Amino acid sequence: MLKVPTYVAESPIGGLGVFAGRDIEEGELVWEFHPKTVWTLTEEEVQALPERLRVLIHTYSYLFEGQWYFCVDNSRFMNHSDQANTLEDKSGVQGASNPLGRDRAVRKILKDEELTCNYKEFDQNWKDKLPS
Numbered sequence: 645m646l647k648v649p650t651y652v653a654e655s656p657i658g659g660l661g662v663f664a665g666r667d668i669e670e671g672e673l674v675w676e677f678h679p680k681t682v683w684t685l686t687e688e689e690v691q692a693l694p695e696r697l698r699v700l701i702h703t704y705s706y707l708f709e710g711q712w713y714f715c716v717d718n719s720r721f722m723n724h725s726d727q728a729n730t731l732e733d734k735s736g737v738q739g740a741s742n743p744l745g746r747d748r749a750v751r752k753i754l755k756d757e758e759l760t761c762n763y764k765e766f767d768q769n770w771k772d773k774l775p776s
Contacts, residue, residue: 645678650718650759657723661758668753674730675719676746683714706767724774725760729753732765 648668655661668674690701690712704720705712714720722730730747747761763770 645681645715646675646717646719647673652718652721655721655723655758657725657758657760659723660721661723661760662718662721664753664755664757664759666755668749670749670751672749673733674747674749674753674759675722681715681717683716685712685714686710687712702769702772705769706763707769708766709768722759722761724763724770726762726764728760728762729757730759730761732761 646662649665650662651665652660653663685701685705687710690698693701701712701714705714707713729750730753731750733746733748745766753759763773767773
């Protein structure tokens with residue numbers, strides 16, 4: 645669940661992106677897993693969906709250890725960057741491979757700046773999402 649105000653708009657990275665609704669300070673909590681805002685689906689559950697929903701899940705979800713995680717808030721529009729302005733913070737989260745973490749700003753993010761994350765850090769499906 646996003647912990648800061650955001651909005652969705654056209655992204656220079658591609659498609660839609662999520663943008664900061666105010667300045668975000670370095671180290672500030674930007675996103676945190678909340679079970680009511682992230683749907684968790686098995687591959688079997690995804691395959692049982694109509695095709696248009698499967699495409700939606702594969703486009704806007706991340707895959708971690710056989711589970712698809714679909715965020716229902718604006719965070720599903722967060723685009724990839726190798727130099728992302730957010731970074732996963734697993735401090736206080738049980739288990740090193742736990743996908744239920746949180747993201748913090750790695751530097752000050754200005755209002756109207758696009759929020760980005762590094763898909764390679766958490767999405768086992770990143771190669772299918774990013775251009776070669």
